[in-house]
Amino acid sequence: xxxxxxxDLHILRILQKDSKKTTKEIxxxxxxxxxxxxxxxxxxENKGYIKKYVALLNKTHLNKAVTAVCMVxxxxxxxxxIEKFESQIKALKEVQECYHMAGKVDFFLKINLESLxxxxxxxxxxxSKIENIGVLESYFVLKEIHSTTEFYI
Amino acid sequence: xxxxxxxDLHILRILQKDSKKTTKEIxxxxxxxxxxxxxxxxxxENKGYIKKYVALLNKTHLNKAVTAVCMVxxxxxxxxxIEKFESQIKALKEVQECYHMAGKVDFFLKINLESLxxxxxxxxxxxSKIENIGVLESYFVLKEIHSTTEFYI
DNA sequence: CATTTGTGCAGGTAATTTTACTGTTTAAAA
DNA sequence: TTTTAAACAGTAAAATTACCTGCACAAATG
Numbered sequence: 001x002x003x004x005x006x007x008d009l010h011i012l013r014i015l016q017k018d019s020k021k022t023t024k025e026i027x028x029x030x031x032x033x034x035x036x037x038x039x040x041x042x043x044x045e046n047k048g049y050i051k052k053y054v055a056l057l058n059k060t061h062l063n064k065a066v067t068a069v070c071m072v073x074x075x076x077x078x079x080x081x082i083e084k085f086e087s088q089i090k091a092l093k094e095v096q097e098c099y100h101m102a103g104k105v106d107f108f109l110k111i112n113l114e115s116l117x118x119x120x121x122x123x124x125x126x127x128s129k130i131e132n133i134g135v136l137e138s139y140f141v142l143k144e145i146h147s148t149t150e151f152y153i
Numbered sequence: 154x155x156x157x158x159x160x161d162l163h164i165l166r167i168l169q170k171d172s173k174k175t176t177k178e179i180x181x182x183x184x185x186x187x188x189x190x191x192x193x194x195x196x197x198e199n200k201g202y203i204k205k206y207v208a209l210l211n212k213t214h215l216n217k218a219v220t221a222v223c224m225v226x227x228x229x230x231x232x233x234x235i236e237k238f239e240s241q242i243k244a245l246k247e248v249q250e251c252y253h254m255a256g257k258v259d260f261f262l263k264i265n266l267e268s269l270x271x272x273x274x275x276x277x278x279x280x281s282k283i284e285n286i287g288v289l290e291s292y293f294v295l296k297e298i299h300s301t302t303e304f305y306i
Numbered sequence: 307c308a309t310t311t312g313t314g315c316a317g318g319t320a321a322t323t324t325t326a327c328t329g330t331t332t333a334a335a336a
Numbered sequence: 337t338t339t340t341a342a343a344c345a346g347t348a349a350a351a352t353t354a355c356c357t358g359c360a361c362a363a364a365t366g
Contacts, residue, residue, distance in 0.1 A: 012215075015208035019172065022352060036315050038354075051209045054302055055168035061202050062165075064304050069254070069261060086298045093305040101222070103292035108222060112304055139256035145239045149207055149302060151217050151265055152246040175323060186345050191325075193343095 004049070007032075009153055011040055012049065016150045019053045056149070063114045066140065070109040070127070073135035077106075081132050088130045094122055105135065116140075157202070160185075162306055164193055165202065169303045172206045209302070217265040219293065221272050223280070224258040226288035234285050241283045247275055258288065269293075 004012075007030060014026055023034040023041065030037065044050050059065060074085060082100075089098045089109065097110040113119050119138070127136065157165075160183060167179055176187040176194065183190065197203050212218060227238060235253075242251045242262065250263040266272050272291070280289065 012208070012210060016210055017207065019206045019208045024352075033316050034352090035317075035355095039314085042354090047214070048211050049214050051211050053172045053206065053208050054170065055165070055172045055206050056204045056302055057165060057169055057304055057306075058201050058204050059304055061200070062304055062306050064306070067252070069252075090299050095299060096302075096304070097300045098298040099220070099222075099294045099300075100296040100298055101292045102295050104290075105292070107298070108292070108294075137257075139254045139258070139261070141252045141261075142255050143253040145251040145253055145260070146243050146248060147250045147252075149209055149249075151210055151212055151215055151249070153210075153215050153217070177323075187323090188346075189344050195325095 004044075007036075008040055008044060008049075011037065012044065012153060013150075015041070015050065059112060064112040066113045066115055066119060067144075068111045068113070068119050069139045069141070070111060070123075071105040071135070071137045071139070072107040072109065072127075072133055073105045074107075074132050075134040076132055085130060085132060092126055094126075105137070157197075160189075161193055161197060161202075164190065165197065165306060166303075168194070168203065212265060216267045219266045219268055219272060220297075221264045221266070222292045222294070223262040223264060223276075224288070224290045224292070225260040225262065225280075225286055226258045227260075227285050228287040229285055230259075238283065238285060245279055247279075258290070 010030060011026060014021055014029065023037045027034045027037045041050075059067075074081060085107075086098070086100075089095055089107075094111050094113060095109050096112055097108070099108045100106065101108055111119070111122065113122060119140075123136070123138070127133070163183060164179060167174055167182065176190045180187045180190045194203075212220075227234060238260075239251070239253070242248055242260075247264050247266060248262050249265055250261070252261045253259065254261055264272070264275065266275060272293075276289070276291070280286070
């Protein structure tokens with residue numbers, strides 16, 4: 001994995017803020033022509049620095065205004081149990097993120113739904129149906145102070 | 154906020170997976186021509202359903218492989234104290250997400266860094282310098298089971 | 307020191323996509 | 337049934353992407 005220079009980093013900083021910027025616009029910012037910018041972006045894509053390009057949606061408009069963080073601990077921690085839990089979680093479309101953690105709990109889940117009622121149904125009908133869950137603790141987002149997909153590079 | 158039909162939702166589902174898809178490609182999937190797809194996307198942008206288009210980067214390649222979740226509770230909860238805390242958090246570039254929560258703790262922070270050493274430095278030099286923090290509890294991501302920016306719509 | 311080699315950039319061009327406009331069809335409303 | 341509005345197909349101009357060639361500069365080599 002060869003190193004990136006300042007121009008590469010600058011391009012990445014721009015694209016993770018706004019991927020609709022054209023090579024021409026980026027070139028102007030960097031005092032270059034479109035060619036080297038185009039070539040560098042292709043290289044960054046091919047080397048895997050850029051994973052994908054996506055549209056970020058407004059969850060409020062799409063009736064997913066309730067965000068819950070759910071902390072789960074398993075009862076049994078054998079290899080098989082953990083893998084089974086993970087595959088069952090992946091099957092739940094409401095779960096946007098799931099991390100295996102080091103700390104007082106085993107897993108963090110981030111869940112987006114329309115209402116607290118929906119969350120109640122989600123826990124009752126889906127989460128609690130998963131075997132081997134020992135502890136389940138729920139938190140709700142009151143306000144998004146800050147949320148970005150960008151990395152500080 | 155008028156309602157979206159199935160075509161709109163289908164377009165959003167496609168774009169939040171891959172925003173580089175052309176209107177022509179999307180039109181083919183939906184058995185339409187490029188025109189209505191183009192117009193619908195513009196409408197979805199203007200009405201705020203689509204917030205922005207971004208590149209998602211590979212944090213491992215960029216030396217941000219360590220992800221920590223930090224739970225913070227404040228000592229004093231007066232209006233002014235909370236606002237001050239929030240603005241101080243926003244100034245920390247390492248913090249990718251910060252949510253004010255309902256539950257046993259006040260705030261969740263998600264932090265991306267290169268190493269545990271960096272995290273130690275971050276807590277020692279930056280987080281702990283913020284006044285009014287009562288409880289500070291750290292968790293580390295062992296494995297990303299599932300992580301997406303998509304909403305299940 | 308001169309030569310070679312390679313990398314990165316500028317400039318140009320064809321293919322593709324975006325953008326915007328026009329007219330038609332379809333569906334809903336009067 | 338007639339009117340009105342919305343959504344769609346088709347098309348053309350503008351812009352961007354994708355690709356190519358050649359130049360300039362720097363590093364490596366003889």
